[in-house]
Amino acid sequence: MKKEEILLLDQQYNQHPWLPGNTEPLAIARGEGIYFYDYDGKRYYDMSCQLSCSNLGFSIDPIKEAIKAQLDDFAYVAPAHAFETKSRLAQKLVQLAGGHFAKVFFTCGGSDANEAALNMARTVTGRSKILSRYRSYHGSTLGSGNISGDPRRFALENPAANGFLKFFDPYVYRRGGTAESYLAELEEQIQHENPKEIAAVFVESVTGANGIIIPPDGYLQGLRALTKKYGILLVCDEVMAGFGRTGKAFGFRHWDIEPDIVSFAKGITCGYVPLGGVIVSDAVARFYQDRVFQFGLTYSGHALACAAGLATLQYYEDNAIFAQTAARGKLLGALLEEQKSKHPCVGDVRYIGLFSAVELVKNRAKKEPIAPYGQPNTIMPRVFKLLRERGFSTYGRENNINITPPLIITEAELRGAFEVLDDVLSIIDQEVEG
Numbered sequence: 001m002k003k004e005e006i007l008l009l010d011q012q013y014n015q016h017p018w019l020p021g022n023t024e025p026l027a028i029a030r031g032e033g034i035y036f037y038d039y040d041g042k043r044y045y046d047m048s049c050q051l052s053c054s055n056l057g058f059s060i061d062p063i064k065e066a067i068k069a070q071l072d073d074f075a076y077v078a079p080a081h082a083f084e085t086k087s088r089l090a091q092k093l094v095q096l097a098g099g100h101f102a103k104v105f106f107t108c109g110g111s112d113a114n115e116a117a118l119n120m121a122r123t124v125t126g127r128s129k130i131l132s133r134y135r136s137y138h139g140s141t142l143g144s145g146n147i148s149g150d151p152r153r154f155a156l157e158n159p160a161a162n163g164f165l166k167f168f169d170p171y172v173y174r175r176g177g178t179a180e181s182y183l184a185e186l187e188e189q190i191q192h193e194n195p196k197e198i199a200a201v202f203v204e205s206v207t208g209a210n211g212i213i214i215p216p217d218g219y220l221q222g223l224r225a226l227t228k229k230y231g232i233l234l235v236c237d238e239v240m241a242g243f244g245r246t247g248k249a250f251g252f253r254h255w256d257i258e259p260d261i262v263s264f265a266k267g268i269t270c271g272y273v274p275l276g277g278v279i280v281s282d283a284v285a286r287f288y289q290d291r292v293f294q295f296g297l298t299y300s301g302h303a304l305a306c307a308a309g310l311a312t313l314q315y316y317e318d319n320a321i322f323a324q325t326a327a328r329g330k331l332l333g334a335l336l337e338e339q340k341s342k343h344p345c346v347g348d349v350r351y352i353g354l355f356s357a358v359e360l361v362k363n364r365a366k367k368e369p370i371a372p373y374g375q376p377n378t379i380m381p382r383v384f385k386l387l388r389e390r391g392f393s394t395y396g397r398e399n400n401i402n403i404t405p406p407l408i409i410t411e412a413e414l415r416g417a418f419e420v421l422d423d424v425l426s427i428i429d430q431e432v433e434g
């Protein structure tokens with residue numbers, strides 16, 4: 001099929017997420033390593049791993065082979081059945097999470113993983129309220145969408161039936177403060193909301209889509225202590241931050257805490273087949289030992305996904321990908337700091353492992369965002385277009401450019417991509433007050 005035909009049919013029949021229907025998509029012909037190619041043969045650095053999920057790029061043969069081998073046995077059996085790849089994958093995930101973790105429930109992605117966590121938190125505690133942060137994204141389904149804090153929740157919110165409460169993020173660049181001040185503010189809110197009604201606090205250990213907000217040291221440890229004090233479950237959403245993205249198996253591992261439930265997706269299969277799930281503590285697992293978990297999905301623990309997941313975890317392990325990411329992250333940090341020192345349009349850069357964002361401002365001293373929060377604007381779509389025209393593909397929300405490259409990116413590839421970023425930021429510099 002020709003590119004024009006593909007685009008025509010796409011425009012006519014496909015509804016795309018998070019974009020107006022008249023947005024013209026890129027027609028992608030193939031992927032190889034950290035790059036993908038359009039139908040004109042143009043090459044793009046995949047600097048977002050698509051939606052921060054294709055963490056190993058496009059060409060990992062052992063994952064492809066594992067999917068094919070599973071197909072030879074069976075592609076699918078109902079979730080109630082046991083089979084080798086599902087058993088081994090769950091065991092590996094529990095081992096990877098370490099500490100008090102005991103069991104896994106598989107879903108098809110991140111939104112339904114958070115639905116499962118929500119269901120568990122309410123059932124286990126017998127409480128209904130859920131606290132989460134404003135600058136967060138936890139999914140698009142009714143529960144996970146209401147847990148999300150960013151404007152994508154608005155279409156799902158029902159204020160009359162709302163047990164979903166929000167608190168502010170430890171966003172030190174914009175709000176100042178310390179771990180202690182954020183925790184004191186949250187404790188006050190918990191007290192005002194009647195702690196006995198709060199089932200769970202959901203947090204992304206490191207906020208992803210909303211601009212890589214890294215909690216100050218002590219924040220997650222304090223949050224763990226605070227939730228324990230009030231009998232509230234702590235759910236860490238590791239959908240984007242998990243599986244090496246931050247240089248460790250899970251983001252929360254940087255601060256040495258044990259949440260009650262961990263939701264995961266994306267990097268578990270690197271997008272080769274959709275898969276998500278929750279890893280739960282021994283206490284949560286024991287709660288369900290003689291009780292029914294009233295939740296299920298036809299494709300929970302799909303065999304092709306489990307095969308891909310097992311091969312992906314094996315690949316991470318065999319190639320020491322998490323340690324390599326931590327090391328490559330040092331170069332990413334240095335390159336980002338260089339951009340910040342060069343370009344007046346850069347207000348802040350944030351990075352941990354290969355998880356990073358460039359925050360654009362109109363005026364550095366006043367930290368005025370280049371695009372106002374929650375408002376349609378033309379400048380950020382232009383930034384992404386300029387990058388894409390030069391072969392650098394990524395996304396971001398509000399005034400952030402998220403940069404989450406494949407974990408296998410080489411030093412030369414990273415430097416090459418940053419030459420493109422440098423060019424584009426020089427153009428944007430002309431349009432800000434400095």
Ligand SMILES: Cc1ncc(COP(=O)(O)O)c(C=O)c1O
Pocket residue numbers: 051108109110111112114137138139140204208209237238239240241265266276
């Ligand atoms: C932190 C986080 N949680 C949950 C989700 C939802 O996952 P999915 O799109 O697989 O449903 C996302 C998706 O970007 C995410 O970044």
